[in-house]
Amino acid sequence: MTELIVFIVVGGLAVAFATLMLLSENAVHSALSLIVTMVCIAVLFLALNAPFLAMIQITVYAGAIMVLFLFVIMLLGAERLLPASPGEGKVRYRWFAPLALTLAMSLLIAAGVTIIQGQVSGADALGLNPIIRAVNLASTTQTLSVTANGVNVGEALASRKPSRFIEIAPGNYDISAALSDGSSFARSAALAAGTAYTVVAFGDGELAVIPEDLSTIAAERSARFALFNGTDETLSLVDRGSEFVADDDRIVIAEIAPGALSASITLAEGVGNWAVVLASAPDTVWFPLRDYEIVRDRSTTLIAVRERDALGSRRPLVLPLESEARPAFGSPRAIGYSLFTDFLLPFQLLAVLLLASMVGVIVLTHRETGKRMPTAANRRRVSRPLANVIAAQVGIESASARADAALPEPEPPQAVGK
Amino acid sequence: MVQTEAYLMLSMVLFVLGTMGVLLRRSAILVFMSVELMLNATNLALAAFARQWGSENGHMFAFFIITVAAAEVAVGLALIVAIFRTKRSINIDELHQLEG
Known part of the structure; x- marks a missing residue:
């Protein structure tokens, strides 16, 4: 209203x-x-x-x-507006006004009817395509390749290094992953529009498709966190305080069941002294996240798995997967982001155009002074006031000469752009 | 939420007012200002469509239009100044050396 x-x-x-x-x-x-x-x-x-x-x-x-x-x-x-020769300009195009009014009115009515009949407001907003990436937490020694319905999501991914997000059409996908030693993982997943997904390969042939919330973070100077539990024990994320002792534990994310993804929480920017603990033994640090920097406008999914190292033993690992949250619609951040990604070339062209127009303005308004050689006309212009001064000193009044001198002599028409 | 159509109608009205200014006014500066009004009306329509579709591309185009308008105004006003120097007038009815 x-x-x-x-x-x-x-x-x-x-x-x-x-x-x-x-x-x-x-x-x-x-x-x-x-x-x-x-x-x-x-x-x-x-x-x-x-x-x-x-x-x-x-x-x-x-x-x-x-x-x-x-x-x-x-x-x-x-x-x-003072016409140089009164009368002429007024009568020349008088018939034009009613014609222009009629044209304008008909344009207004036609466009108005089109706008109302077009029913723009009934249309839905454009849905964004889902984006997907993959990360290899299955093996520290081997690389991982991931495809979704044959589309390559990530190829030869080293351990812990997530691939870049790629855009993909929404729908159902059969996602398969293969390690370089030949062992393969498979899973089917439905990818919805407007969501980001991370495919995580971990454990013994397990594959998880984790949806990540990259929507705008409403709270100012805050970051979003979620915890994915890829182990077979219940985990919690606790804040141990700056001393990093079990006494001042404060639970940040409580008791995530095996294979589950926690609800996302929003935290103010700063430094977190966190530890992931087993719900059964909350005083023992399962994996420490000391001096973890919380960066604003970032969406982080903490992925807890047991990683198989070169010797074949399984060690706890919590990998923070960080991505930038989408900036608020129409905000300077959003405009700047698309300016430097999708619209970089038009932006550069615009800069060149502005430079060209600046040069053009200088050329248009620049009068050639100084460089001009003294011509006969120039000499006369200089000598006339001199003659007046002499005439005044001598005492001969020359009204016509003085009137001429007072008015700046109209310049001869010169080509624009010289 | 005000409907997109309402913004489009407002933008249309402003655009037509600008068109009438271009067609009817005789001062070159007024014609220029009317062109600016038309560009503004276009920007309004672009912003309305951007909100409608939930896409920032409309904002980008409006941003580009504003920048181009700044360049255009600088060159146009320089032209007007140059014409005024030679003709001592900016009445566009008197600028008919090309027999237009």
């Missing part, structure tokens, strides 16, 4: 001031009205979950561009 009121008030203001810009005789008033319209549009951007655009709108548009407009209007003294 509030958004509707804001929309009606601010939208109405925007239209009113745009009309005022159109009708105002004074160019300075027009520019000021346009500034109000732009600020109104910035407010609408805020209502549309586009805070970055709103700020850019105010600083670049309402600030820089409109200041440039006002500057040029004042510089040229063009507040009111």
Whole structure:
């Protein structure tokens, strides 16, 4: 409801001031009205979950561009349009106004009918494809290759090194993994849209497909954690405090059954002195995570397994799999992220365009002074006021000569861009 | 949540106002400001669509439009200044050397 009121008030203001810009005789008033319209549009951007655009709108548009407009209007003294030869400009295109009005009205009506009939709001938001990666916790000595329905997810993965996320269509997949010694793992899983999955190969031919929550972390300066238990004992994650003793244990994630994934928890950024303990023996450290740095806006899944080392014995291992959480929609972080990934080339082209326009402006407005050789015209322009000075000193009044000298001589028309 | 159609209609109205400014006003600076209004209306529609589809590409395009508009305004105003120097006028009805 509030958004509707804001929309009606601010939208109405925007239209009113745009009309005022159109009708105002004074160019300075027009520019000021346009500034109000732009600020109104910035407010609408805020209502549309586009805070970055709103700020850019105010600083670049309402600030820089409109200041440039006002500057040029004042510089040229063009507040009111004065035709150089009165009358001529007024009658030449008078028939044009009703035609333009008719065209504009028909465009408005046609587009309005199209927009209403198109039923844009009924459409659903685009679903993001699931993303998937793999990590080898089955063997420290051998590499792992993982495929999902024949699509290569990770190839020759060394121990503990997760592959990069790849995008994959949603649906049911037969995921198979093979170690370099020939032993293979298989499992089928349904991959849903908008979710990230990690395929973990561990133990004796076990394969887990762990969904990871990469959605925006609502709390500020926080990180998200979940614990996956790949062992056959119940595990807990406890905070042992900076002294790292069992006395001040505080349970962070309690009693995760074998093969289960805990619910995700959100923690403020900082340093964690954690230990993974067996639920049956909470005072004994099963795997320590001392001085673990909690980085904001990061989603971490702690994977607890028993890893087989080169000698064939099984040692406890907790591997934190860290990934960046998706930034909030329309936030500067999100815009910056897509600017430096998907839109890097357009961004570079834009920079080149800005440079070219800067050079163009300099070329357009640059007057060739200094380098010009003294021509006959130049000499005359210099000598005329001199003659006036001499005439004044001699005492001969020359009104016509003085009037000529007071006015700057109009320059001969010169080609733009010289 | 205000419907996307409402934003599109508002954007359309602003765009048509800008078009009328381009067609009807005779001061070159006013024509330029009307073009800016049209670009703003387009940005509004892009932001509305971005929210509708839950995709940030609309924001990226609006961002690019704002940047290009900044470059365009700088060059355009330089042209206006250059024309004013030679013609002593920025009335676009008097700029018809090309017999347009």
